[in-house]
Amino acid sequence: MITYPRLKEGLTIGVTAPSSGVEAELHDLVNLAGRRLTAKGFHIVIGETVWTQEKAKSSSAKKRADEFTNMMDNEEIDILIPPWGGELLIEMLEHINFQHLQDKWVLGYSDISVLLLAITLKTGMATAHGTNLIDLRGESSDPVTSMWQTVLSTPKGEAVLQKSSLKYQKEWQHNNPSPCVFHLTEDTLWKTNGTSQVRMQGRLLGGCIDVIRHLAGTPYGDISSFYNQHIKGESIIWYFENCELSTTDLRRSLVQLKYAGWFEHCSGILFGRSAVNHPVDGYTLEDVYAEIAEELQIPLIYDIDCGHVPPQITFINGAYAVIETSDGKGQVLQQFI
Incomplete structure (x- = not known):
């Protein structure tokens, strides 16, 4: 519960x-x-x-x-x-x-x-x-x-719907203040690792992968105990955003979390937009996404509204969510159950 x-x-x-x-x-x-x-x-x-x-x-x-x-x-x-x-x-x-x-x-x-x-x-x-x-x-x-x-x-017991943004911010312009803080100039496009239409559901968990990965193997990252005590029998949707990791470091981190058991019961993964998605020796972010999706046999949605490239949907750790995307647009329905 x-x-x-x-x-x-x-x-x-x-x-x-x-x-x-x-x-x-x-x-x-x-x-x-x-x-x-x-x-x-x-x-x-x-x-x-x-x-x-x-x-x-x-x-x-x-x-x-x-x-x-x-x-x-x-x-x-x-x-x-x-x-x-x-x-x-x-x-x-x-x-x-x-x-x-x-x-x-x-x-x-x-x-x-x-x-x-x-x-x-x-x-x-x-x-x-x-x-x-x-x-x-x-x-x-x-x-x-x-x-x-x-x-x-x-x-509690009710649901709330959020939809993907129309535009996102590519870069900060601190010398050119905006009424809403962000400069939303680029067209938002949610992407997938397969078909253009994806639906996933489960309990949300996640955060900035740069830092939450360090909870694995500690008392503060005990996914197994949380699962058995609070959401036993349900699936998990992980959402991540990447602030500073290279593509290879992101890959290492995802493999580490897989080895640590974080992706057991996983029904899908969401990745936020990132400003650091540069290839390493030809190894791209899309390669990272394709490999983890293939290994886990799950759907994946990326470039969503989450993290250091605003704006951000408010994701609730623990909420039951139904995530849908089609033709680059997406929505997040969170149920407080």
Whole structure:
């Protein structure tokens, strides 16, 4: 059984930095995001770790874990949204008492997906892979990003539908601000490893493969125990996004996860768009996808709206999903059951 938190009206957002904090010269980004969200009726509580950054982390692992735990315990805070990702979140996992976490949403991506996946696997509580706080600083949000609140307000037992974007952002243009933060210029096209029409269903799990791969073989990446305790007899859809891995490193990572048993009961894999998809000695990303799909005998959809090439669909770890794509368009139906 999966536990689903639920948002309420007039909610309070807790902002903490379990990975990277924000350098002094970029504090205005946090303040702007806070003002935008406050204007929309949210209350904002910002932790100390958000304002500091040194040696690739916001603070010590213990301080990060303590602030995160305190916000999870705080009855006045309804959801936690970190400012953004980073590099070393994995250090703080050993300092969290997962069995005593209150039921509330944690939303983010990149390095934050280490925490999201660990929470769901350790507790059976759903977590949300999607936008971060900094990307909510715009005057408005694009239709895909803005769905985060609707998705997280879905009552248990009900379903929510999200559709693929019309356009995606190819590159950042920080010197040319956009009302919705992103510059959505390129036509979105969901692709498959076989026929143009694919349908898959199962429980969603995933995140940024660069970092969640390091949970394999640890108490925080115990897929077998999670499966037996919470979703026994069901299938799993994995969603991944690749921030920095070469095609060969991505291949190594997928093989490692296969050897670790992560793809047992897998009914399909989703891959987000990536800006680092460069061939290595002629070995392309499409080669990687074709090989893992053939080995596992499953359908695969790639270049979906997930990860570091925005916008992003909000994927719920633990939710039961039906994913469909046809002629380059896609939709994600998530059931909170």
